Amino acid sequence: MTLLQRAGVSVTQWTEKRNLTQEELVAHCQQYDALLLASDNKIDRPFLEQCRHLKVVSLLSVGYDKVDVAAANELGVPITNTPGVVSAATADTAFLLMLSVSRKAFYQHKRIIKGDWGFTEPTANLGMEVQGKTLGIWGLGNIGYVMAQRCISAFNMKVIYCNRGRNEAAEKELGAIRVSFEELLAQSDVLSVHTALTVETTGKFDHAAFGKMKPSAIFINTARGGIHKEKDLIAALEAGTIWGAGLDVTNPEPMAPGNPLLEMPTVAVLPHIGSATIETRNAMSVIAAKNIVAAMNDMALPNQVTSL
Numbered sequence: 001m002t003l004l005q006r007a008g009v010s011v012t013q014w015t016e017k018r019n020l021t022q023e024e025l026v027a028h029c030q031q032y033d034a035l036l037l038a039s040d041n042k043i044d045r046p047f048l049e050q051c052r053h054l055k056v057v058s059l060l061s062v063g064y065d066k067v068d069v070a071a072a073n074e075l076g077v078p079i080t081n082t083p084g085v086v087s088a089a090t091a092d093t094a095f096l097l098m099l100s101v102s103r104k105a106f107y108q109h110k111r112i113i114k115g116d117w118g119f120t121e122p123t124a125n126l127g128m129e130v131q132g133k134t135l136g137i138w139g140l141g142n143i144g145y146v147m148a149q150r151c152i153s154a155f156n157m158k159v160i161y162c163n164r165g166r167n168e169a170a171e172k173e174l175g176a177i178r179v180s181f182e183e184l185l186a187q188s189d190v191l192s193v194h195t196a197l198t199v200e201t202t203g204k205f206d207h208a209a210f211g212k213m214k215p216s217a218i219f220i221n222t223a224r225g226g227i228h229k230e231k232d233l234i235a236a237l238e239a240g241t242i243w244g245a246g247l248d249v250t251n252p253e254p255m256a257p258g259n260p261l262l263e264m265p266t267v268a269v270l271p272h273i274g275s276a277t278i279e280t281r282n283a284m285s286v287i288a289a290k291n292i293v294a295a296m297n298d299m300a301l302p303n304q305v306t307s308l
Ligand code: DGY
Pocket: 060, 061, 062, 063, 064, 086, 274, 275
């Protein structure tokens, strides 16, 4: 806010505790030159067609799967995001989920709330350790790199990854080994998803994929809920095809309170808080504001996205 105001931008903030409908968003945008979007509204073709006058849609997120980027390019509405600054916080969330699942922490906490402290029988409440195990990363970019660093430092985990191209820095600095998707599924003890949601990645973790994973494997998704098929994940957990799952993203969001995943001992679910720290949200806000200031001054946009 300060950054925008100091740059002479007059700001109107939507303060109601609900997202605008698409129609409301379009209607509001008619009076403004730029939109800073912190909600789940879609920047789809109908929106873009009606808001072609916008100098920028500045997203308060690194992910931009809610944007029809091709339509934005075609209609000349620049889109910007907040890359780089979310990596540590999001990797921390993946790490938190990995440990929470491995020790059934969310489940044990819920038992205490229900007055079920339990009997201290030595083989009750057993989790599993991740020391020295294999971390598989699907989509090793900035966030996956930090997750790998954390897992190596804390637990001396071996890192394998599957990307379209090589990540030479991760190979050199972390000893990460590039493998095929099939090998990633077969070899990972913890499989953490850090890729964008695209046509290719949508529903990639389905019945067939879970079926190729180890029965002791933990699946972690802090990227986008659309990357795994929820029904298939539930079935895989119920059948013991995989051991556990940690999700910061679901499909749909919010997850319904009665979802069976919420009752499973080896599952931990968070409400999409990957980048929700004071430090990271501040850093994201500064980037989002700078993108707006640049657009208002007809300067090159620091973080324009042009393709998926
Ligand atoms: C991001 O930055 O993409 C986070 O998931 C918040 O939406």
